[in-house]
Amino acid sequence: MDRPSDRRFVGRALAGCPRTVVVGLGNPVLGDDGVGWCVADAVEEWLRAAAAAGLELPPVAVERLGVGGLRLMEFLTGFDEAIVVDAADFAERPAGEVRARRFEEMERRAVGRLDSVHDVSLAAALELGRRAGAELPATIWVVTVVARMTGVFSEALTPPVEAAVPIAAGEVVRLLGLPRADDWPIPHGPGGG
Amino acid sequence: MERITIDPITRLEGHGKIEVFLDKQGEVANAYFQVPELRGFERFCVGRPVEEMPTLTNRICGVCPEAHHIAAAKAADAVYKVDPPRTAKMLRELLYSAFYVTDHTTHFYALGGPDFVVGPDAPAAERNILGVIAKVGMDIGGKVIEARRGNHRVIEIIGGRKIHPAAAVPGGMTSAINEEQRAEIEKIARQSVEFGQFSLDLFDKIVLGNDAFRELVLGDTYYHRTYYIGLLDADKKVNFYDGKVGVMSPDGERIGIYAPAEYRDWIAEHVEPWTYLKFPFLKKVGWKGFTDGVDSGVYCATPLSRLNAADGMATPLAQAAYERFYETLAPKPESGGKRIVHHRLATHWARLIELLYAAERMVELVTDPEITSPDVRAVPTEKPTEGVAIVEAPRGTLTHHYWTDERGVLTKVNLIVGTTNNYAPISMSIKKAAEAFIHKGQVNQGLLNRVEMAFRLYDPCLGCATHSLPGQMPLQVVIRDADGEVVDDLSQHC
Numbered sequence: 001m002d003r004p005s006d007r008r009f010v011g012r013a014l015a016g017c018p019r020t021v022v023v024g025l026g027n028p029v030l031g032d033d034g035v036g037w038c039v040a041d042a043v044e045e046w047l048r049a050a051a052a053a054g055l056e057l058p059p060v061a062v063e064r065l066g067v068g069g070l071r072l073m074e075f076l077t078g079f080d081e082a083i084v085v086d087a088a089d090f091a092e093r094p095a096g097e098v099r100a101r102r103f104e105e106m107e108r109r110a111v112g113r114l115d116s117v118h119d120v121s122l123a124a125a126l127e128l129g130r131r132a133g134a135e136l137p138a139t140i141w142v143v144t145v146v147a148r149m150t151g152v153f154s155e156a157l158t159p160p161v162e163a164a165v166p167i168a169a170g171e172v173v174r175l176l177g178l179p180r181a182d183d184w185p186i187p188h189g190p191g192g193g
Numbered sequence: 194m195e196r197i198t199i200d201p202i203t204r205l206e207g208h209g210k211i212e213v214f215l216d217k218q219g220e221v222a223n224a225y226f227q228v229p230e231l232r233g234f235e236r237f238c239v240g241r242p243v244e245e246m247p248t249l250t251n252r253i254c255g256v257c258p259e260a261h262h263i264a265a266a267k268a269a270d271a272v273y274k275v276d277p278p279r280t281a282k283m284l285r286e287l288l289y290s291a292f293y294v295t296d297h298t299t300h301f302y303a304l305g306g307p308d309f310v311v312g313p314d315a316p317a318a319e320r321n322i323l324g325v326i327a328k329v330g331m332d333i334g335g336k337v338i339e340a341r342r343g344n345h346r347v348i349e350i351i352g353g354r355k356i357h358p359a360a361a362v363p364g365g366m367t368s369a370i371n372e373e374q375r376a377e378i379e380k381i382a383r384q385s386v387e388f389g390q391f392s393l394d395l396f397d398k399i400v401l402g403n404d405a406f407r408e409l410v411l412g413d414t415y416y417h418r419t420y421y422i423g424l425l426d427a428d429k430k431v432n433f434y435d436g437k438v439g440v441m442s443p444d445g446e447r448i449g450i451y452a453p454a455e456y457r458d459w460i461a462e463h464v465e466p467w468t469y470l471k472f473p474f475l476k477k478v479g480w481k482g483f484t485d486g487v488d489s490g491v492y493c494a495t496p497l498s499r500l501n502a503a504d505g506m507a508t509p510l511a512q513a514a515y516e517r518f519y520e521t522l523a524p525k526p527e528s529g530g531k532r533i534v535h536h537r538l539a540t541h542w543a544r545l546i547e548l549l550y551a552a553e554r555m556v557e558l559v560t561d562p563e564i565t566s567p568d569v570r571a572v573p574t575e576k577p578t579e580g581v582a583i584v585e586a587p588r589g590t591l592t593h594h595y596w597t598d599e600r601g602v603l604t605k606v607n608l609i610v611g612t613t614n615n616y617a618p619i620s621m622s623i624k625k626a627a628e629a630f631i632h633k634g635q636v637n638q639g640l641l642n643r644v645e646m647a648f649r650l651y652d653p654c655l656g657c658a659t660h661s662l663p664g665q666m667p668l669q670v671v672i673r674d675a676d677g678e679v680v681d682d683l684s685q686h687c
Binding site (some may be wrong): 027028029063064065066067069070071074075120121124127128129131132133134152153154 | 249355
């Protein structure tokens with residue numbers, strides 16, 4: 001299975017700097033923990049395919065990151081809107097379940113890697129950034145995929161999580177406000193075919 | 194026997210757990226720091242080309258990818274017996290020094306510093322960087338953000354990526370920097386020097402200027418006499434990128450200096466039944482249990498250790514700070530002749546001295562006339578075999594050891610990561626702090642935070658073990674009676 005690359009700014013087909021960023025969070029070599037990167041790849045593939053087909057797209061930056069907290073806040077700086085995709089370990093929820101919520105509406109904000117316990121919570125990092133005058137997104141969406149195997153080094157996702165990659169990517173595309181015709185195939189992500 | 198569990202530890206990358214067992218009188222009987230092993234990385238690498246290691250190992254951990262990237266590139270150099278051009282080495286060290294500035298900045302202002310600036314008894318929700326700026330002023334927040342931003346930019350320029358740098362390869366670097374980039378880096382480096390001096394001044398004012406904190410630092414609770422290791426340059430000064438490892442005894446005698454390839458002559462690992470993680474110790478001294486002293490092989494590998502293991506710092510401002518550090522905390526030399534600071538909370542001070550050194554070193558490197566030379570790679574021509582490399586990661590000495598077949602395909606990998614070195618001393622520090630602060634079964638958040646301070650000073654990072662967690666990062670304290678029943682349950686969310 002190929003894994004995510006570090007391609008960025010695929011949506012630069014149109015003039016202007018991206019005002020929206022999609023960030024895949026996680027460790028790409030730690031099993032299901034890498035699902036955020038896979039979704040970022042799938043979104044990028046979709047944007048590429050749509051642009052190649054002549055669909056007019058607003059520029060969207062696609063990033064991948066291993067930690068949250070201050071580093072994530074720094075990655076969000078300069079954007080109007082952000083969509084963060086992360087693995088979540090809700091034991092009571094089925095593996096592969098995809099949910100999208102506004103960050104401020106999340107009951108449990110420290111899902112997955114949004115927070116870095118190495119520095120501060122994302123909420124604290126955003127507050128710090130705003131007080132320091134950083135231009136931070138007014139809207140932050142968090143798309144979570146319920147993961148299972150996150151403690152063993154592996155490049156493979158478990159089947160239910162791999163199956164969730166196109167679903168989560170579709171959710172990101174929907175949040176981006178982009179048209180989604182039935183004949184626009186959402187890529188299945190690495191190895192998903 | 195009662196049992197107190199702190200799980201997971203707040204502000205620690207990864208998932209760790211402290212368990213404190215009380216006897217029937219409510220005094221501390223024992224304390225354990227447990228770390229779940231993340232399985233299989235070394236096996237995961239076997240069968241891959243060694244050239245992949247610099248970009249593969251930097252994904253072990255989101256916190257310190259630069260350390261693994263540089264260590265892996267150096268180990269691959271050793272596998273191919275290739276000596277990179279001088280400019281390539283300088284670029285690697287420049288990138289690495291910028292990483293040090295960001296990492297030490299983050300630790301002091303977001304992790305270790307709040308205990309002092311806001312106070313150890315402050316609510317956990319305030320013991321963070323927001324609490325720091327509330328106490329000292331927003332100006333600090335801006336400086337921290339700027340220091341991180343600038344040095345991440347340096348990493349991006351040299352490493353080729355914002356995260357997970359990819360520029361260091363066997364034999365050197367994939368690309369050189371031009372004059373425009375050099376000038377940009379120089380500006381950031383000089384700003385970082387100012388920031389390092391500012392941070393040391395702040396420590397002086399906030400910590401050393403406060404009698405209570407000074408007493409906490411100099412008291413017996415956070416004090417251990419162990420061995421110390423650290424990478425030394427040819428003049429036996431602290432170096433993060435290259436050199437040999439100095440081993441300093443608690444009595445101030447340097448008992449040896451070993452080359453990376455000799456690490457197995459010096460370091461062995463002890464196994465305990467209650468944890469998967471092994472405890473490295475000095476082979477030549479031997480494992481005598483979790484105990485201090487010259488007869489115990491327990492060693493420490495931290496900013497404090499690096500200063501103790503060295504004869505000084507290689508840059509002028511850091512050297513001045515180094516001298517003040519020892520004049521303040523260890524005015525008299527030990528019997529072995531070297532002044533040693535055994536006060537573990539002084540690690541925060543040592544970290545800031547290293548921050549200043551890293552910034553000064555950046556200026557030295559970026560103003561070297563050869564830094565923009567296009568000669569940045571020596572193409573490997575030797576048959577690959579085996580190689581070892583050591584760098585100083587912010588959290589401790591990082592060793593990468595690779596074995597390959599004649600095609601350069603990995604057949605075996607051994608890594609000793611920074612925090613692992615400190616597993617035994619962390620465990621000892623936690624127990625000692627618990628013994629000092631928990632009596633008659635009485636615990637509260639302030640006391641527990643003082644126990645946490647005992648491991649936080651090591652800046653432990655189990656980033657590889659960070660996993661997707663539900664909900665808040667709780668500090669959960671469970672007290673159990675002799676029958677295992679929960680008699681109290683304290684928790685906080687930060």
